[in-house]
Amino acid sequence: MSELVRFGVSLEKALLDRFDVLIREKQYTNRSEALRDLIRRELVQKEWQGGSDVAGAITLIYDHHKRDILRMVTDTQHEFQQVIISTQHIHLDHHNCLEIVAARGKAGEVRKLADALRSIKGVRHATLSMSSTGREIE
Numbered sequence: 322m323s324e325l326v327r328f329g330v331s332l333e334k335a336l337l338d339r340f341d342v343l344i345r346e347k348q349y350t351n352r353s354e355a356l357r358d359l360i361r362r363e364l365v366q367k368e369w370q371g372g373s374d375v376a377g378a379i380t381l382i383y384d385h386h387k388r389d390i391l392r393m394v395t396d397t398q399h400e401f402q403q404v405i406i407s408t409q410h411i412h413l414d415h416h417n418c419l420e421i422v423a424a425r426g427k428a429g430e431v432r433k434l435a436d437a438l439r440s441i442k443g444v445r446h447a448t449l450s451m452s453s454t455g456r457e458i459e
């Protein structure tokens with residue numbers, strides 16, 4: 322853990338009032354915690370834009386009855402096995418499967434994996450949760 326530094330921030334009262342409303346809505350305990358989170362969010366965004374090592378999760382919804390879909394989802398995951406840490410498959414109901422793919426690697430590769438999975442015919446919904454390895458946001 323690095324050293325804690327205090328610093329003063331000047332900003333318009335109206336803006337600070339809005340920030341305080343936001344802090345309450347998001348259930349932060351104080352301004353420092355909220356500000357830390359905002360800064361980290363920006364830094365994580367920069368990690369993804371700059372092609373750093375990142376971590377994230379891809380969530381897929383698909384109907385496993387659709388022709389070839391299981392093979393295509395599996396083939397794609399084998400193709401990207403270097404960035405996939407783990408995969409969890411949940412049978413939501415008779416038709417729908419939820420698959421969560423945890424990934425870690427270069428931002429571009431993780432994004433490519435998400436795009437490849439999303440574009441498979443029969444995948445109904447896919448999201449990429451862009452997070453961090455945690456190393457650059459201590």
Ligand code: NI
Pocket residue numbers: 385410411412413417418419
């Ligand atoms: Ni299933």
